[in-house]
Amino acid sequence: MKRIPVFLIVCILASCQFPVYFENTSVQPLTIEVLLPASGVFIPTPGKILVFPGNKAETRVYVNGSEDTSFRNLSQETLFVITDGVIERLGDSPSLVPVALPPDRIPAPAKKLTWEQIDALAAPDTCSTVLTIDQCIAVNEAYTEQSSSFYSLDVYYSVIAETEIYVRWTLYDREKRMLEEQDTTIHTRQVTNWLPTPDEAFDELPPPEDIISQTARETGFAIASTISPIWQAATRYYFSSGSKDMRTAAGFISSGEFAKADSIWSILENMRNRGIAYHAAYNRIIMEEINGNLVGAKDKAEKLWRESRMTEAQKYLQLLEKRIREQEIILRQMGVK
Numbered sequence: 001m002k003r004i005p006v007f008l009i010v011c012i013l014a015s016c017q018f019p020v021y022f023e024n025t026s027v028q029p030l031t032i033e034v035l036l037p038a039s040g041v042f043i044p045t046p047g048k049i050l051v052f053p054g055n056k057a058e059t060r061v062y063v064n065g066s067e068d069t070s071f072r073n074l075s076q077e078t079l080f081v082i083t084d085g086v087i088e089r090l091g092d093s094p095s096l097v098p099v100a101l102p103p104d105r106i107p108a109p110a111k112k113l114t115w116e117q118i119d120a121l122a123a124p125d126t127c128s129t130v131l132t133i134d135q136c137i138a139v140n141e142a143y144t145e146q147s148s149s150f151y152s153l154d155v156y157y158s159v160i161a162e163t164e165i166y167v168r169w170t171l172y173d174r175e176k177r178m179l180e181e182q183d184t185t186i187h188t189r190q191v192t193n194w195l196p197t198p199d200e201a202f203d204e205l206p207p208p209e210d211i212i213s214q215t216a217r218e219t220g221f222a223i224a225s226t227i228s229p230i231w232q233a234a235t236r237y238y239f240s241s242g243s244k245d246m247r248t249a250a251g252f253i254s255s256g257e258f259a260k261a262d263s264i265w266s267i268l269e270n271m272r273n274r275g276i277a278y279h280a281a282y283n284r285i286i287m288e289e290i291n292g293n294l295v296g297a298k299d300k301a302e303k304l305w306r307e308s309r310m311t312e313a314q315k316y317l318q319l320l321e322k323r324i325r326e327q328e329i330i331l332r333q334m335g336v337k
Contacts, residue, residue, distance in 0.1 A: 026239075026240055026241045027237040027238060027239055027240060028237065028238055028240040028250060028253070029235050029236070029237055030235070030236045030237070030238055030253060030286065031233050031234070031235055032233070032234055032235075032236055032286075032289065032290050033231050033232070033233060033234070034231070034232060034233075034234045034323065035094065035229055035230070035231050035232075035326075035327075035330055036225070036229060036230055036231075036232050036326065036330075037229050037326050037329040037330045037333060038225065038226060038227055038228050038229050038230075038333050039225055039226050040182070040226035040227055042171060042173075042178075042180040042182075042227070043227060043228070043333045044096060044128070044129040044171060044173060044227055044228070045128050045129060045173065045175060045176075045335065046095035046096065046334055046335055047095075047096070047097065047127070047128040047129070048096075048097045048098075048099050048125060048126060048127040048128060048129075049090070049096045049097065049098055049099065049127055049128075049129040049130070049131055049227075050099050050101055050121060050122045050125060050127040050129070050130045050131070051083055051086050051087050051090075051098050051099065051100060051101070051130075051131045051132075051133075052083060052100065052101035052105075052106050052121075052131075052132060052133070053076075053079040053080055053082070053083045053106065053132070053133040053136075054079065054109070054132055054133060054134040054135060055076070055079075055106075055108070055109040056109065056134060056135040056136070057075035057076050057078055057079045057135070057136045057137075057138075058072075058075055058136070058137045058138070059071055059072055059073075059074040059075040059078055059137075059138045059139075059140075059212065060072075060138070060139045060140070061139075061140045061141075061208045061212075062139075062140070062141040062142070063141075063142050063143075064142070064143050064144055065143070068208075071140075071208055071209065071212075074138070074209055074212060075136070075138070077213075078136055078138050078165070078212060078213070078216045079133055079136045081213050081216040081217055081220070082133050082136060082165070082167060082216045082217075082219050082220045082223070083100070083133050083220065084217070084220060085216065085217040085218065085219060085220015085221050085223075085224070086098070086131065086133070086220040086221075086223050086224045087100055087220075088217075088220065088221075089220060089221040089223075089224035089225065089230060090224045090228060090230075092230050092231040092232070093224070093228040093229065093230055093231075094229060094231070094334065095228055095229060095333070095334045095335075096129075096227070096228045099125045099127055101121060105121065107121070112170075113132065113172070115172075115174075115177065118130050118172050118174060119174065122174060127174075128173070128174055128175055129171065129172065129173055129174065130171075130172040130174065131169060131170070131171050131172075131223075131227070132169060132170045132172070133167060133169050133223075134168045134169055134170055134181075135166075135167065135168040136165065136166070136167050136168075136216075137165070137166045138163070138164075138165045138166075138212050138215070138216065139163070139164050139165075140161065140162070140163045140208045140211055140212055141161070141162050141163075142159055142160065142161040142162075142202070142205065142208070143159070143160055144157055144158070144159055144198050144201065144202075145157070145158045145159075145160060147194060154196075155196075156194035156195060156196060157194065157195055157196070157197060157198045157200070157201045158191060158192050158193065158194050158195070158201055159191070159192045159198070159201040159202050159204070159205050160189065160190070160191050160192075161189070161190045161191075161205055161208075161211055162187070162188075162189055163187070163188045163189075163190075163211050163212060163215045164185065164186070164187045164188075164215075165185065165186050165212070165215050165216055165219045166183065166184075166185045167183065167184045167185070167219055167223065168181065168182075168183055169181075169182055169183075169184065169223060170182075171227060182226065184219060184222050184223050184226065186215055186218050186219040186222055188211070188214075188215045188218070190205065190206070190211065192204040192205050228333075229330045229333055229334065236286045236289070238250070238253065238282070238283045238286055239279035239280075239282060239283055240253075242275060242276045242279055243268070243273075243276050245264050245267075245268055246264075246268065246276060246279065246280070248264060249261040249264040249265055249268075249280075249283070252264070258287060258290065261283070261287075262283075262284060262287045264280075265280040265281075265283045265284050265287075266280075266284065267280075268280035269281040269284060274308070278304065278307075278308045278310060278313075281300065281303075281304050281308075282304060282310065282312060282313060282316070284300060285297050285300045285301050285304070285313075285316055285320075288300060289320065289323075294320055294323055294324050294327060295324065297320050298317065298320040298321060298324060301313055301316045301317040301320055302317055305317050
């Protein structure tokens with residue numbers, strides 16, 4: 001067998017034209033709003049939804065295994081924070097308009113509200129759906145962990161705070177005379193840095209009431225996302241360098257002048273320099289998505305992937321295909337299809 005000289009292999013490789021699209025380039029994050037489908041099955045009819053808390057609540061706070069009973073008075077407040085979280089998150093719903101029930105109209109504790117009670121509460125605000133946050137159990141447990149240094153005899157302490165909130169809630173559909181009971185559980189975990197004493201470690205941890213309140217708010221967000229499509233922030237990355245024009249377009253993006261940036265990219269995507277052309281074409285896919293043209297964005301991503309074999313284009317294509325499928329679900333959830 002003939003042996004090919006090493007210098008010949010080097011010459012052959014040097015003569016190959018490898019496409020280099022990402023050399024000396026940079027990307028910048030861009031926050032956009034995307035509409036996500038509701039995660040639940042029982043989706044309310046579009047319109048006003050009355051939201052209010054019940055009266056069953058329990059809060060427990062433990063420090064290294066021992067309960068601090070002074071926090072039991074947080075129970076009812078936690079229910080209201082969850083309710084506020086639901087109402088706040090439903091503010092990003094395209095189909096539901098949340099209405100808060102004034103505290104003086106919240107009914108007394110009962111096993112389950114009757115339809116007569118539901119109608120009496122919802123009728124003044126013409127709400128077609130009622131959501132009650134029936135029961136809440138919040139548990140916050142903080143415990144100390146100890147560790148020693150490998151190089152010395154020094155001992156360090158860290159505090160771990162585990163918080164779990166369980167909520168039972170009920171959705172009433174006045175038109176269909178249907179109700180749905182569901183459970184939602186949210187768990188959070190916070191860890192402090194390693195510090196010389198347990199007290200210093202505990203001082204770095206937020207107060208239990210703040211941790212419980214934040215977790216309760218997140219629980220409300222989760223409930224809202226279960227019953228309605230929700231607008232949510234997402235991050236896309238666009239190419240911002242490679243030429244003077246690309247940097248100019250990036251400046252327009254920074255100032256919110258998307259149309260001007262897209263105008264520049266529409267010219268650059270036809271350049272002979274394939275690296276810049278592909279980057280500009282990729283950026284234009286983001287503009288299509290921002291404008292709500294998911295099919296057009298998908299077509300551009302498919303074309304770019306076919307021509308450039310850019311991994312980014314392939315991943316974006318897959319993301320857009322997923323978003324198009326989700327859009328079909330959202331339209332059904334909103335009663336459009």
